[in-house]
Amino acid sequence: MPGAARESAPESASAALDRDKLFTARLHAARVRPYLATALFALHVVASRRVPTMGVDxxxxxxxxxxxxxxxxxxxxxxxxxxxxxxxxRDHHGRSDRVAKERGLHGRGERLRMNIAADFEINDDVYGDGLARPEDVVEPGD
Incomplete structure (x- = not known):
């Protein structure tokens, strides 16, 4: 896991990321899941219009x-x-790579399906106890 988080430079005024709000949310996450604090603060934030919400690599x-x-x-x-x-x-990137290699799954659709399966695996136990469940969360059975 990388060391201390480094944040990218501010964006142009027209597309500015509200870092105060984003980092307030990260602090709330660390308070309700203190065992994840080190990992949460290790993430390097990159503002992007190419993602619809949030995502990690x-x-x-x-x-x-x-x-x-x-x-x-x-x-x-x-x-x-x-x-x-x-x-x-949960090493979803590594697991996805291994499954793709073993089964010859290399298209974008296959990767998207694996990501959705990983989302199901996370979403069935991550919310509650201080973490609000967003309206559009995908869950097993949807």
Whole structure:
């Protein structure tokens, strides 16, 4: 796991990421899931219009849509922080790579299905006890 989090430079005024709100949500996540604090604060935030919400890569970068932060309550953002760091702690990138190699799954559709399966695996136990469940969360059985 990488060392202390480093944050990217501020964006242009027209697409500014509300870092205060985002980091308030991260602090809330760390307070309700203190055993995840080190991992939460190790993530390197990267503002991006290429993601609709938030997402992580295997290198502990957390890509964040400024618009998503603007329209999402802090309590729900806290849950998204925990969801995203859970992908890393559960090695979903590595597991996905292994399954893809073993089964010859290389298309974008196959990767999307694996990501949705990983989301199901996280979402069935991550919310509650201080973390609000966003309205559009996918769960097993949906």
């Amino acid at each position: 295997r290198y502990w970068r957390c890509y964040v849509s400024p618009g998503f932060v603007d329209r999402t309550p802090v309590e729900e953002l806290a849950g998204v922080w925990v969801h995203e760091v859970s992908h890393l702690l």
